[in-house]
Amino acid sequence: MKTVVLKFGGTSVxxxxxxxxxxxxxxxxxxxxxxxxxxxxAMSGVTNELVNKSKxxxxxxxxxxxxxxxxxGEQVSCALIAGRLKHEGFKSRSWVSWQLPIxxxxxxxxxxxxxxxxxxxxxxxxxxxxxxITGFQGIGKDxxxxxxxRSGSDATAIILAKFLKADECIIYTDVDGVYTTDPxxxxxxxxxxxxxxxxMLEMASLGSKVMQPTSVQDAKLNNIDVEVKSxxxxxxxxxxxxxxxxxxxxxxxxxxxxxxxxxxxxxxxKDKPGIAASIFRPLSKNLINVDMVVQNISxxxxxxxxxxxxxxxDLKKTEKLIKKNKSISYKELSFDKGLSKVSxxxxxxITTPGITYRMFKALSSKKINILVISTSExxxxxxxxxxxxKKAVAVLHKEFKLD
Amino acid sequence: MKTVVLKFGGTSVxxxxxxxxxxxxxxxxxxxxxxxxxxxxAMSGVTNELVNKSKxxxxxxxxxxxxxxxxxGEQVSCALIAGRLKHEGFKSRSWVSWQLPIxxxxxxxxxxxxxxxxxxxxxxxxxxxxxxITGFQGIGKDxxxxxxxRSGSDATAIILAKFLKADECIIYTDVDGVYTTDPxxxxxxxxxxxxxxxxMLEMASLGSKVMQPTSVQDAKLNNIDVEVKSxxxxxxxxxxxxxxxxxxxxxxxxxxxxxxxxxxxxxxxKDKPGIAASIFRPLSKNLINVDMVVQNISxxxxxxxxxxxxxxxDLKKTEKLIKKNKSISYKELSFDKGLSKVSxxxxxxITTPGITYRMFKALSSKKINILVISTSExxxxxxxxxxxxKKAVAVLHKEFKLD
Numbered sequence: 085m086k087t088v089v090l091k092f093g094g095t096s097v098x099x100x101x102x103x104x105x106x107x108x109x110x111x112x113x114x115x116x117x118x119x120x121x122x123x124x125x126a127m128s129g130v131t132n133e134l135v136n137k138s139k140x141x142x143x144x145x146x147x148x149x150x151x152x153x154x155x156x157g158e159q160v161s162c163a164l165i166a167g168r169l170k171h172e173g174f175k176s177r178s179w180v181s182w183q184l185p186i187x188x189x190x191x192x193x194x195x196x197x198x199x200x201x202x203x204x205x206x207x208x209x210x211x212x213x214x215x216x217i218t219g220f221q222g223i224g225k226d227x228x229x230x231x232x233x234r235s236g237s238d239a240t241a242i243i244l245a246k247f248l249k250a251d252e253c254i255i256y257t258d259v260d261g262v263y264t265t266d267p268x269x270x271x272x273x274x275x276x277x278x279x280x281x282x283x284m285l286e287m288a289s290l291g292s293k294v295m296q297p298t299s300v301q302d303a304k305l306n307n308i309d310v311e312v313k314s315x316x317x318x319x320x321x322x323x324x325x326x327x328x329x330x331x332x333x334x335x336x337x338x339x340x341x342x343x344x345x346x347x348x349x350x351x352x353x354k355d356k357p358g359i360a361a362s363i364f365r366p367l368s369k370n371l372i373n374v375d376m377v378v379q380n381i382s383x384x385x386x387x388x389x390x391x392x393x394x395x396x397x398d399l400k401k402t403e404k405l406i407k408k409n410k411s412i413s414y415k416e417l418s419f420d421k422g423l424s425k426v427s428x429x430x431x432x433x434i435t436t437p438g439i440t441y442r443m444f445k446a447l448s449s450k451k452i453n454i455l456v457i458s459t460s461e462x463x464x465x466x467x468x469x470x471x472x473x474k475k476a477v478a479v480l481h482k483e484f485k486l487d
Numbered sequence: 488m489k490t491v492v493l494k495f496g497g498t499s500v501x502x503x504x505x506x507x508x509x510x511x512x513x514x515x516x517x518x519x520x521x522x523x524x525x526x527x528x529a530m531s532g533v534t535n536e537l538v539n540k541s542k543x544x545x546x547x548x549x550x551x552x553x554x555x556x557x558x559x560g561e562q563v564s565c566a567l568i569a570g571r572l573k574h575e576g577f578k579s580r581s582w583v584s585w586q587l588p589i590x591x592x593x594x595x596x597x598x599x600x601x602x603x604x605x606x607x608x609x610x611x612x613x614x615x616x617x618x619x620i621t622g623f624q625g626i627g628k629d630x631x632x633x634x635x636x637r638s639g640s641d642a643t644a645i646i647l648a649k650f651l652k653a654d655e656c657i658i659y660t661d662v663d664g665v666y667t668t669d670p671x672x673x674x675x676x677x678x679x680x681x682x683x684x685x686x687m688l689e690m691a692s693l694g695s696k697v698m699q700p701t702s703v704q705d706a707k708l709n710n711i712d713v714e715v716k717s718x719x720x721x722x723x724x725x726x727x728x729x730x731x732x733x734x735x736x737x738x739x740x741x742x743x744x745x746x747x748x749x750x751x752x753x754x755x756x757k758d759k760p761g762i763a764a765s766i767f768r769p770l771s772k773n774l775i776n777v778d779m780v781v782q783n784i785s786x787x788x789x790x791x792x793x794x795x796x797x798x799x800x801d802l803k804k805t806e807k808l809i810k811k812n813k814s815i816s817y818k819e820l821s822f823d824k825g826l827s828k829v830s831x832x833x834x835x836x837i838t839t840p841g842i843t844y845r846m847f848k849a850l851s852s853k854k855i856n857i858l859v860i861s862t863s864e865x866x867x868x869x870x871x872x873x874x875x876x877k878k879a880v881a882v883l884h885k886e887f888k889l890d
Contacts, residue, residue: 100540100543134563137503137563137567138567140503141570142570145570148580149570149573149580149581150566152562152566152583153563153567153570156562160537160540160556160559162555163553163555164540164556167541167552170549171545171548177552178552178555180632183630228586229583
């Protein structure tokens with residue numbers, strides 16, 4: 085008998101009708117003689133409504149009260165799901181996080197789950213009950229309610245799967261899986277059947293909205309197979325796994341691209357130890373995310389050129405911060421907007437030489453100029469002009485046989 | 488230093504603006520050097536919205552899930568109030584009922600509070616904090632969330648006042664106190680400054696919407712002085728108390744009236760022991776509330792006439808139930824709609840003879856026909872035609888010097 089954890093996202097339970105449909109999915113797993121546990125997010129829109137209420141109460145709303153406030157969203161959806169399952173004749177009940185309890189560590193609104201009490205829950209599941217558990221939340225040592233950040237319901241499901249020793253964790257959402265590249269931008273994108281944790285981590289970090297990087301990390305650390313599926317259409321999803329069984333010998337698994345990046349070059353920086361830290365410290369303090377960084381070799385051991393990328397909306401703020409930074413001296417600042425980062429991802433590149441060459445050749449065949457390059461073990465990213473991004477994705481998708 | 492429990496009803500916290508105003512009221516008490524604890528209902532409308540959701544999920548929604556669902560309403564309002572108090576510089580935090588905990592006994596949706604854990608709470612209040620506690624709810628022995636019925640937030644406040652040994656419990660609501668009679672129906676109605684528990688119990692049972700009878704009973708049993716005030720207008724409210732200090736020597740405290748009663752007379756019932764029970768059993772099973780009952784003395788020891796009143800909307804159902812009741816035999820059934828019950832209430836009547844006479848004389852002076860009479864120690868009720876009810880209230884209000 086398999087144990088499965090089913091997680092439903094906000095749009096999946098976004099209305100009374102959707103909740104009824106979700107209960108049919110749960111019933112399907114139950115009728116196949118599985119042991120089933122359900123984790124649910126708040127109905128879509130509800131959390132935003134609560135957040136807006138907190139904003140109109142205070143522009144600096146207390147974080148502990150914020151968690152108490154927004155955590156009601158999952159309590160509502162879980163009670164409704166359990167109520168519907170009971171209506172349909174199943175044994176079911178809701179579990180609010182404090183009832184298990186789900187203990188968390190760390191600050192309000194961005195806590196992390198440290199343990200889940202499953203004693204009562206396991207017994208309930210064994211006797212055929214379907215528990216419906218509030219995602220996204222827990223309680224701290226002081227018994228106050230904490231939340232684990234947006235998309236935290238995925239983390240709840242994955243860590244619950246670990247504690248329950250579940251065979252599978254299935255994340256139902258509004259997309260039907262992970263694609264080789266964004267299907268809205270490129271028609272020939274294909275759904276990926278299986279993807280390694282590390283690849284998914286890169287995809288998530290590089291803009292794939294399917295899962296948060298931290299949730300992928302949770303799955304990887306706990307070695308939980310996660311399947312991402314749509315609750316709207318019937319089709320198989322994408323399995324995120326560490327297992328090497330029945331993987332295709334695809335070298336590149338996916339291609340991701342960002343929109344609206346900007347590039348800054350500081351020309352003629354006086355080179356001395358710690359200069360990069362001096363430049364980036366004020367940016368970090370102002371929550372500006374620096375992505376790709378390239379430093380030219382000092383030509384005379386005295387001066388260097390430093391190039392880095394940021395999100396375009398941070399450009400003005402970044403310019404100001406650099407200009408008022410007294411701890412650095414340089415000759416010139418140059419800026420470039422309207423850029424995109426295109427990345428190819430795949431564990432296959434570790435064992436396959438020549439991937440970088442094939443990537444650059446493919447891009448150059450379409451006369452696409454590469455502005456910055458950044459690589460990791462399983463990823464190569466290039467910065468190109470935003471006007472070239474579709475062309476770049478298309479040529480790479482074809483080059484690496486993803487079409 | 489006084490300890491006060493402030494309770495705010497749904498309309499008092501019905502919007503973000505209202506919550507801000509309520510926080511000004513709380514600040515007022517705090518600045519007067521009181522120790523303050525707050526109990527809040529859900530924002531008005533929110534509970535109904537949640538109830539509607541449960542109804543669209545199932546026409547027989549599970550009671551335990553129902554309580555889990557609707558109890559989120561108070562969690563939201565309490566987090567917002569505490570958040571606002573913090574914004575204004577006060578030390579404050581919300582307490583969800585399970586965090587204290589508030590333990591209840593009895594079935595879901597109509598549980599009663601059995602105990603409140605105040606250890607942490609008392610310390611918090613002593614160090615100047617303002618706790619904001621969810622009304623209307625608690626947890627059972629199984630740690631599942633229970634609710635204590637509509638208007639249960641009053642009960643939470645009153646029982647919290649008992650456990651905290653508070654000096655006063657102030658119920659803020661959308662009316663500014665208890666009136667001698669309904670001010671919408673009779674312009675000369677006056678606000679009552681002080682009223683005894685027993686009088687308030689009768690007023691509540693007889694249709695005054697200010698407080699639920701069970702809450703008045705809780706206050707009486709625990710000897711808690713309760714003040715009912717408006718959170719919308721600044722004015723003194725009504726004190727509900729058992730203390731005899733500084734009471735006026737008014738004989739009658741208030742007059743209440745119902746709308747839309749009906750009267751049924753069963754003529755020529757075969758009189759035998761248990762006949763009344765045989766008649767009323769099926770009505771009780773169908774949740775039809777029988778109010779005044781008059782049985783004529785058996786004229787020949789064999790037959791009797793039985794008259795009783797019910798709400799007019801139950802008339803058809805009652806007629807059907809009597810007609811299909813095989814355990815009784817009678818000659819005739821008669822019905823009368825469009826009736827009202829007018830009651831005078833006051834502990835003064837215990838020690839003052841002749842009140843009944845004065846009531847009947849006053850009514851007869853206006854040619855108002857009395858159909859049924861029912862009395863208790865501190866109340867006399869008469870059934871009159873609904874068209875006479877305003878006239879009856881007016882003449883009685885004047886007769887007993889309430890104008």
